Amino acid sequence: xxxxxxxxxxxxxxxxxxxxxxxxxxxxxxxxxxxxxxxxxxxxxxxxxxxxxxxxxxxxxxxxxxxxxxxxxxxxxxxxxxxxxxxxxxxxxxxxxxxxxxxxxxxxxxxxxxxxxxxxxxxxxxxxxxxxxxxxxxxxxxxxxxxxxxxxxxxxxxxxxxxxxxxxxxxxxxxxxxxxxxxxxxxxxxxxxxxxxxxxxxxxxxxxxxxxxxxxxxxxxxxx
Amino acid sequence: xxxxxxxxxxxxxxxxxxxxxxxxxxxxxxxxxxxxxxxxxxxxxxxxxxxxxxxxxxxxxxxxxxxxxxxxxxxxxxxxxxxxxxxxxxxxxxxxxxxxxxxxxxxxxxxxxxxxxxxxxxxxxxxxxxxxxxxxxxxxxxxxxxxxxxxxxxxxxxxxxxxxxxxxxxxxxxxxxxxxxxxxxxxxxxxxxxxxxxx
Numbered sequence: 001x002x003x004x005x006x007x008x009x010x011x012x013x014x015x016x017x018x019x020x021x022x023x024x025x026x027x028x029x030x031x032x033x034x035x036x037x038x039x040x041x042x043x044x045x046x047x048x049x050x051x052x053x054x055x056x057x058x059x060x061x062x063x064x065x066x067x068x069x070x071x072x073x074x075x076x077x078x079x080x081x082x083x084x085x086x087x088x089x090x091x092x093x094x095x096x097x098x099x100x101x102x103x104x105x106x107x108x109x110x111x112x113x114x115x116x117x118x119x120x121x122x123x124x125x126x127x128x129x130x131x132x133x134x135x136x137x138x139x140x141x142x143x144x145x146x147x148x149x150x151x152x153x154x155x156x157x158x159x160x161x162x163x164x165x166x167x168x169x170x171x172x173x174x175x176x177x178x179x180x181x182x183x184x185x186x187x188x189x190x191x192x193x194x195x196x197x198x199x200x201x202x203x204x205x206x207x208x209x210x211x212x213x214x215x216x217x218x219x220x221x222x223x224x
Numbered sequence: 225x226x227x228x229x230x231x232x233x234x235x236x237x238x239x240x241x242x243x244x245x246x247x248x249x250x251x252x253x254x255x256x257x258x259x260x261x262x263x264x265x266x267x268x269x270x271x272x273x274x275x276x277x278x279x280x281x282x283x284x285x286x287x288x289x290x291x292x293x294x295x296x297x298x299x300x301x302x303x304x305x306x307x308x309x310x311x312x313x314x315x316x317x318x319x320x321x322x323x324x325x326x327x328x329x330x331x332x333x334x335x336x337x338x339x340x341x342x343x344x345x346x347x348x349x350x351x352x353x354x355x356x357x358x359x360x361x362x363x364x365x366x367x368x369x370x371x372x373x374x375x376x377x378x379x380x381x382x383x384x385x386x387x388x389x390x391x392x393x394x395x396x397x398x399x400x401x402x403x404x405x406x407x408x409x410x411x412x413x414x415x416x417x418x419x420x421x422x423x
Binding site: 022023025026027029030070073074077078080081084085100103104106107108109112171174175176177178179180182183184186187188190191194201202203 | 246247248249250251252253256298299300301302305306309339340341344345348349352391392393394395396397398399400401402404405406408409411412
């Protein structure tokens with residue numbers, strides 16, 4: 001059980017997919033305008049990640065090595081379609097606010113990266129907790145960033161007014177505010193780690209090669 | 225507005241006012257990953273323009289002539305990603321055989337594009353907007369050119385950043401993101417312009 005807990009914590013803190021591994025930042029930047037949108041996106045991604053990790057781990061001995069990436073994409077896309085249908089049917093307002101980013105979970109680096117790096121090599125139970133940890137890690141960061149952006153940008157939290165009208169900084173809800181808030185969040189993390197005596201250099205993107213990126217990151221760590 | 229008349233408007237919005245990278249946050253990974261030097265930015269941009277244009281045309285045709293008649297619209301995400309993956313493979317093989325110089329320039333960037341969210345997004349948004357064939361292709365091309373513009377511009381910004389000395393905690397990616405915020409602010413200046421020019 002301790003191992004499962006460690007895997008969970010790994011996704012939440014030590015290898016947080018957004019802040020430490022810097023994966024899947026498109027949706028973090030775009031959807032974090034409102035807390036409800038951020039939270040909804042986080043839950044949707046966690047669901048897809050847990051399901052795809054479990055199924056891929058179950059099939060890991062059946063899927064031929066050569067065509068594994070297309071197989072993973074089909075499995076992930078099936079779950080994304082499921083989530084899309086559920087959200088569209090029961091939460092139309094959330095569906096509107098997430099827009100195309102709900103469908104784009106298919107190509108989210110976190111999901112494909114975990115499939116390639118973890119689920120394809122580990123047991124079903126471990127993969128379940130890895131998916132849950134990574135998903136919750138993502139949810140935590142996107143919710144945190146959206147709290148800051150909604151509070152400063154619109155002066156509200158969950159739609160309730162906190163800061164009086166006229167005192168909000170509108171640009172924080174605009175695209176530049178997204179980049180800025182994310183950059184600051186990362187700088188705070190670097191500073192906090194430095195205080196603890198740990199040096200952390202955020203990796204600078206992966207060129208879009210999501211599946212290969214995880215492997216490359218691991219190699220780099222091994223060299224260090 | 226007829227399909228043909230829509231094209232300048234689509235190109236203008238896609239490249240400037242609704243720029244995929246800086247305004248809509250699509251394709252951030254390659255934007256941060258390959259904008260470190262100009263030659264790789266150009267290679268990546270070329271590959272993205274090429275694949276986006278082709279993917280828009282291919283998915284539009286498949287959606288209109290296969291998926292709609294059979295009532296399979298709800299499968300668009302899953303089918304489009306497969307079409308894009310297959311298309312990228314085909315383009316790679318064809319390019320290697322018939323256009324070796326182009327393959328040399330763009331080849332290593334092609335496999336990275338399958339999982340680029342901007343490519344899947346442009347195909348899905350074409351359907352959402354209800355575009356006809358020509359506007360859809362123009363949309364794909366414009367989105368690609370917008371991506372290229374953002375990438376090349378930002379490459380220049382990063383060159384200047386290399387010489388800057390930000391606070392210690394901001395070194396590397398954080399300051400790059402803050403610089404991206406300012407580049408994106410420049411693009412906000414175009415908002416509303418498309419409507420007044422072509423409206």
